[in-house]
Amino acid sequence: MTMTMGEDNSIEAEGLVREFKNGPRAVDGIDLRVEPGEIYGFLGPNGAGKSTTVLMLTTLLPPTAGRASVGGFDVVEQGPEVRSVIGAAxxxxxxxxxxxxxxxxxxxxxxxxxxxDERKSRGDELIDRVGLSEAADRKVGGYSGGMKRRLDLALALVHRPRVLFLDEPTTGLDPQSRTSLWDEVSGLAAEQGVTVFLTTQYLEEADQLADRVGIINDGRIVAEGTPAELKSEIGRPSVEISTRDEARREEAAALLSRFGSPIPTGRGAVEVRLDHGIDDLGGIVREFDAAGIELASLVLNEPTLDDVFLAKTGRHLEGEGAEEAGEGES
Amino acid sequence: MNGPYLSAALGVCWRYLHNLYTRPSMFIPSLVFPLFFLAAFAGGLSVVGDAPNFGYYDFTAFQFCFILIQASTLAGVFAGFSIASDFEQGMGRRMMMATAHRSSIVLGYTLGAAARLAVTWTVVTGAALLGGMEVAGGGLDLAGIYSIALLSNIAALLFAAGIALRFRSIQAGPLMQLPVFIILFLAPVYVPQELLTGWIEPTASVNPITALLNAARSLMAGEPTGVLTAFVVVLGMIALMAVWALSGMRKAETAG
Structure with missing residues (x-):
């Protein structure tokens, strides 16, 4: 399917609220607009309100307040029309x-x-597309997590939806399955003009896949923009060093502080946010060389979406510490 | 009722029947149940038919009418179990997501519950005939009996669907089964209504199942009485339970 002129594939929400009985506001006044053909990453920790937002946008849960439209149809007043243009996994x-x-x-x-007359061919086409042809006649109870996710995606595409909702589609998948699903989602948006609303708690997923990212915390969107914009809001990269001689750690910290403001680090190293970004790197190496301080390691940390999340909410995204620790090393 | 609406209902119906007939653990108990009652009531209690003033031509036929309505009604309840299970395990959400008009889901289960009766009726009727049941009524009378059974199946399914959609958990099973079971046994099960005494007599007289049972037995005997009343009662039950089931669907939609 390719998007035709006049089709509204956008998603809009204004002041969207969902309050559960005797519970907190799971979604607390969300405003957002997702443009046609865009991949919008909705990033947040468990319990932030991502899935509740998706349930409202897919007509599975009525909002307590506010309004939303998907594909040009109101999610409360035009539920059947919304469901006819969306797919959801x-x-x-x-x-x-x-x-x-x-x-x-x-x-x-x-x-x-x-x-x-279209059903069998459409089914076979999608099964083939997600690489399940060989397992197509096996009961799903015996499928791996990745196979189930791929089948779920294929099922969401049966009626050629204009807008696709994917709620944490890669949670629990191995890296290979995750990459394969990312490719499929990217292709849908790029080649077929499908608007994709993707919730995730994986920073890497939002970073690589999404055109724009909305960060949600405690039911509210705390930051929104392209991954590059969000990272640039946080600012400059940092450099983290550790010395071979532990006794010279303080000396190294003093020397490094000339290049930027120190950042607390709990890993027996010293780290500063660079005043002039990556341009400082050469100077740092020369200074340490001149001072005769041997470095055990030097790591350049580019700002990540986790830094953005930390800056906006005061905490890290759950479960992402290990994944992010390896990112940005150079 | 447009094409996609019926298509969705038939899809739900197909899956229900597919899962029922490919999983003996689901299917066999629902057949054993009426056969057990038939053997116990028509066989073990056959001496009841010799009671003074019993006034019915064949005790097996007398019991068969109850067993047929009971089996049909419980088949509707068992379909309600499937609805609850589907909503508990997420398939309900898939169906809610994929169908434009969600009442088609209830229609799908209704069609499935009715379709499963073909096997139940064949087995129960076959067993009763093998057990020596005499059929005094003609073809039209029999059509009347099976129509009453079918409509009671639909009413029971809609009742169970209303419960299942409100609770969306298989733990609500007893709430679906118990009221139906109780109302069935508060009808004149073992003896004609005229022979009932004590508290059961006035209870049975206001029990809607009594009207269905009396009509079915009169049709079986080839002497139809109260048939129109029975159809009015069962259609009224369906109308009432349809409202109950559809309001249950609204509850499920609101709960998310």
């Missing part, structure tokens, strides 16, 4: 373990009301 792949992939396709094409 929600957090828990809702699959029947007693059906095969092909039988799932049969069910989904019927639920979506596809013409009879």
């Amino acid at each position: 929600l957090q828990e792949a809702a699959l029947d373990p007693h059906l095969t992939a092909r039988e799932h396709m049969r069910l989904q094409t019927a639920l979506q009301g596809l013409p009879h």
Whole structure:
């Protein structure tokens, strides 16, 4: 499917609120606009309100207040129209373990009301596209997590949706399956003009896949922009060094502080946010060389979305510390 | 009812029947249940038919009418279990997401519950005939009996669907099954209504199942009485339970 003129593939929300009985406001006044054909990454920790937002946008949960439209249709007043233009793969792949992939396709094409003569070919096409042809006649109960996710994605595409919602689609997947799914999602947006609303708690996923990112925390969007814009808001990279001779650590810290402001680090190293960015790197190496301080390591840390998250919320994204520690090393 | 609406309902129906008939653990108990009652009531209690003033031509036929309505009604309840299970395990959400008009989901289960009766009826009727049941009524009378059974199945399914969609958990199973079970057994199960005494007599007289049972038994005997009343009662139950089921769907939509 390619997007045709006049089709509104956008997602809009104004003051969207969802309040549960005797509970907190899971979503607390969200405003957002996702442009047609855009991949919008909705990034936040567990319990931030990502999935609740998706449930409202996909007409599975009515908002308590505010309004939202998807594909030009109001999610409260025009639920059937919204559902006809969207596809969704929600957090828990809702699959029947007693059906095969092909039988799932049969069910989904019927639920979506596809013409009879198109159902089998469409199902086979999608099964092939997500690489499940060989397993198509096996019961889904025996599938791996990655296979289930791929089938869930294929099912979401049955009726050629204009807007696709993916709620943490790669959670629990191995790196290979994750990359494969990213490729598929990128292709849908780039080649077919599908608008993608993707929730994730993986910084790398939002960074690589999303055209724009909204960071949600405690039900509110705390930052929004392209990954590059968000990182540049935080500013300059930092450099982290450790000395071979532990006794010269203080001397190294003093020397390094000439290049920027110190950042607390708990790893037996010293780190500064560079005043002049990456341009300072050469000077640092020369200074240490001249002072005769041997370095055990020198790491350049580019700002990450986790830094953005930290700056906006005062805490790191859950479970991302290890993943981010390796990023930006040079 | 447009094409996509019916298509969605048939999709739900297909999956329900597919899972039912490919999983003996789901299917066999629902057949054993009525067969057990048939053997216990029509066989073990056959001497009841010799009671003074019993006034019915064949005790097996007398019991068969109850077993048929009971099996049909419980088949509707069992379909309600499937709805609850589907919503508990996420398939309900898939269906809610994919169908433009969600009442098609309820229609799909209704069609599935009705379709499963074909096997149940064949087995129960076959067993009753093998057990020596005499059929006094004609073809039209039998059509009347099976129509009453079908409509009671639909009413029970809609009742169970209303519960299932409100609770969205298989733990609500007893809430679906118990009321139906109780109302069935508060009808004149073992003896004609005229022979009931004590508290059961006035209870049975206001029990809607009594009207269905009496009509079915009269049709089986080839002497139809109260048939129109029975159809009015069961259609009224369906109308009431349809409202209950669809309001349950609204609850499920609100809960997310």
